[in-house]
Amino acid sequence: xxxxxxAFIPGLREIIAQIVRERLPGVVxxxxxxxxxxxxxQCAYDTLNFFCFNNIFACISVMETVPNARTASTExxxxxxxxxxxxxxPQSPDAEFxxxxxxxxxxTFRIAASLENxxxxxxxxxxxxxxxxxxxxxxxxxxxxxxxxxxxxxxxSEGFSIFMKRLTLRPSWEKTLHPGELPPPLAxxxxxxxxxxxxxxxxxPFCGYGSIxxxxxxxxxxxxxxxxxxxxxxxxxxxxxxxxxxxxxxxxDGPLVFHKTDFRSLVSLLGEKSIDAIITDPPWGFYxxxxxxxxxxxxxxxxxxxxLLAENGRIVILSAxxxxxxxxxxxxxxxxxxxxxxxxxxxxxxxxxxxxxGMELA
Numbered sequence: 216x217x218x219x220x221x222a223f224i225p226g227l228r229e230i231i232a233q234i235v236r237e238r239l240p241g242v243v244x245x246x247x248x249x250x251x252x253x254x255x256x257q258c259a260y261d262t263l264n265f266f267c268f269n270n271i272f273a274c275i276s277v278m279e280t281v282p283n284a285r286t287a288s289t290e291x292x293x294x295x296x297x298x299x300x301x302x303x304x305p306q307s308p309d310a311e312f313x314x315x316x317x318x319x320x321x322x323t324f325r326i327a328a329s330l331e332n333x334x335x336x337x338x339x340x341x342x343x344x345x346x347x348x349x350x351x352x353x354x355x356x357x358x359x360x361x362x363x364x365x366x367x368x369x370x371x372s373e374g375f376s377i378f379m380k381r382l383t384l385r386p387s388w389e390k391t392l393h394p395g396e397l398p399p400p401l402a403x404x405x406x407x408x409x410x411x412x413x414x415x416x417x418x419x420p421f422c423g424y425g426s427i428x429x430x431x432x433x434x435x436x437x438x439x440x441x442x443x444x445x446x447x448x449x450x451x452x453x454x455x456x457x458x459x460x461x462x463x464x465x466x467x468d469g470p471l472v473f474h475k476t477d478f479r480s481l482v483s484l485l486g487e488k489s490i491d492a493i494i495t496d497p498p499w500g501f502y503x504x505x506x507x508x509x510x511x512x513x514x515x516x517x518x519x520x521x522x523l524l525a526e527n528g529r530i531v532i533l534s535a536x537x538x539x540x541x542x543x544x545x546x547x548x549x550x551x552x553x554x555x556x557x558x559x560x561x562x563x564x565x566x567x568x569x570x571x572x573g574m575e576l577a
Contacts, residue, residue, distance in 0.1 A: 218274040225250040266403040272379035281496030292370040314352040319445035323358035329369045336377035404428035411435045415491040420478035443474040450475040496533040513543030
């Protein structure tokens with residue numbers, strides 16, 4: 216059995232658990248935490264096929280400590296390292312294989328330490344002992360600045376520490392995304408909550424840099440996705456992002472239809488009752504340069520949505536402006552789900568709406 220630790224956006228705990236159970240028959244969820252899940256499965260990493268995690272790790276050793284031992288967290292983490300080095304810590308049966316099984320291109324590694332999701336400073340002697348232990352088993356050299364592989368020692372206030380190898384090797388989203396661009400795992404979650412079907416006509420009227428259409432087309436195999444934005448920089452980037460890309464492109468046979476326009480023009484461009492699902496992240500502040508309140512913007516937005524949506528149409532919206540959003544939706548749209556999340560340290564929420572039968576938009 217393989218044990219994995221998946222890190223995700225805080226607030227999505229129940230959604231993540233549901234996804235893991237649906238996709239991994241026989242899975243055992245060992246710990247379900249705010250922002251992380253520890254699960255056991257027979258599946259290997261390359262068959263997991265998950266896109267909802269910020270990062271995923273292969274667990275080598277898990278050690279239980281005293282719950283909420285905040286003042287002893289550093290000591291607990293360092294005690295775990297000492298136990299590993301002296302072969303007294305509990306370990307996965309495949310511990311040595313996990314450490315030693317690396318890409319042939321890998322030459323170096325480093326250790327990362329985290330206390331309750333914050334970087335931690337280890338005693339230098341203990342760090343050196345851990346580096347020697349990993350180097351001996353992996354055959355890799357230490358490189359603390361630009362490594363090929365990372366091994367993590369993590370302590371959580373729920374009362375346990377983990378030694379694990381990071382499997383998702385990429386820069387952090389904060390370093391690679393444009394300002395306001397959605398992290399790919401969140402775009403995937405929004406599409407998942409939209410219950411998208413292959414044949415759906417899907418719309419993102421505030422597509423920005425294209426995270427939502429990219430997730431919908433690539434992972435949910437949507438064949439007709441309409442996207443629009445009137446921000447010059449974002450529109451240029453999105454158009455270039457999808458141009459001539461196999462399976463994602465905007466050509467005559469491509470799944471993406473992109474309009475550089477304001478959302479208010481969509482009814483004339485797309486037609487009434489033409490859209491099955493709307494997945495979007497509308498502005499949370501002033502809309503472009505117009506001195507228009509968010510509530511006014513959202514009211515116009517829902518009016519356009521009401522005209523565009525076909526029978527049984529769905530809406531998934533990400534917004535930090537809960538009160539304004541719900542007032543603008545009125546009685547015409549019913550909230551099926553409201554999932555508060557924490558995005559880049561800011562409280563926001565995912566809202567899933569359905570058209571309320573027999574009600575007119577005020």
